[in-house]
Amino acid sequence: MERTSPDAPNAPAAAGVLERIRHGASELSEAMSKVADQVLADPEAAARATIMDLAELSGTSPGTITRFCRHLGYDGYAALRVAIATETGRASARRETGWDVNIGQEIAPSDPLDRVLKQLITIDAAMLRDTVDTLDLGAVERVAARVCDARRVDVYGVGTSATVARELQMGFYRTGVAAWVWTEVHDALASAALLGKGDVAFAVSLSGSTAEVIEMLSEADSRGALTVALTGDGDSALAEIADICLTSATTRTGHRADLLASRHSALLVADLVHIAVAQQRFPAALEALESRARAVVGHRPSRQRNGAS
Known part of the structure; x- marks a missing residue:
C-alpha cells in the first residue's frame, strides 16, 4: 500500500515508481540520491535485492533505504520492491482481474504447480530476508x-x-x-x-x-x-x-x-x-x-x- 508522504516527489499521479524517482531526484539527499541512481541503473536487480543488498550496492545503509521508501510514499522496502518488480515486467503485465487482486499478478490460473510453488517460495524468501535484515x-x-x-x-x-x-x-x-x-x-x-x-x-x-x-x-x-x-x-x-x-x-x-x-x-x-x-x-x-x-x-x-x- 502506498501512503502519502509530505516529501514525496510531486510527479504526475499516473506516473510509475521509476518515473517518480527520476522526477524527484533533485530533491533527494546525497545518500538517497545514491539509492535512486542504483535503482534507476538496474531496476530488475533492485526488484530482486534484499534491503541489505541494495544498501551495499548503493554504498548506503538500510536506514537510508527505509527513508528513501518513505520519501516515495511506501510503507517499507518490501512494498517498494513489489512496485518496481511490477513496473519492470517481473510481475505479470496482465490486466488486473479478481484473480490478480486475490491471488496475485505473479501467478496465473494456468500456471503449473511447480511454477506456483517457486513463486510462493520466492515471495516468502524475500520477506523472510527483509525481516531478518x-x-x-x-x-x-x-x-x-x-x-x-x-x-x-x-x-x-x-x-x-x-x-x-x-x-x-x-x-x-x-x-x-x-x-x-x-x-x-x-x-x-x-x-x-x-x-x-x-x-x-x-x-x-x-x-x-x-x-x-x-x-x-x-x-x-x-x-x-x-x-x-x-x-x-x-x-x-x-x-x-x-x-x-x-x-x-x-x-x-x-x-x-x-x-x-x-x-x-x-x-x-x-x-x-x-x-x-x-x-x-x-x-x-x-x-x-x-x-x-x-x-x-x-x-x-x-x-x-x-x-x-
Missing part, C-alpha cells in the same frame, strides 16, 4: 526478559493475525509461561482489564491498523502492563501504543500470496521470541517440556514411546 534483536531480548518475569501474558490477534497470536501463545505455554490468547474483542478486553504492572500484553496485527487489536492493547496499557506490538508497520497506530514494537516484513498489495508471506514473516518473529524466552529460563522451560511429554506419553503410538522416529 531489519528486526531489532535487542528489542526481542528485552521482550523475552520481561516475559520471563511476568505474572501472566496476554496475546491478542484477530483475523489472519490470530494464527500468529495462537502460535506465539502456544510457544510460551509449552515452556511453562502463563500465557493466554484472545481473538474475540469482548474476552480480550475483559482479560486486559485484569492485567497490571509486571504483566505483558502482546498484540499481533500485520497491518498495525486493526481497530479491535488496538483497543485490546490500549486497555492493557491503561492497566500498567508492558505492551508489545508485532506488526508489519513500525509507524502504525498499534506501534505507537506499544512500549516495544517488533516488526516483520510485509507488503500491502492485498494479494493472497503476499498476505501468506507476511504471515510467515510474523511467525518467524513469534518463533524467535518464544525461543528467546525458553533460552532465558532454560531450566524451568526444560522441566515444563519434559513434564508435558511425560503427561501425554501414554497417548503416543508405541513406536514413538520406544524412541523410534
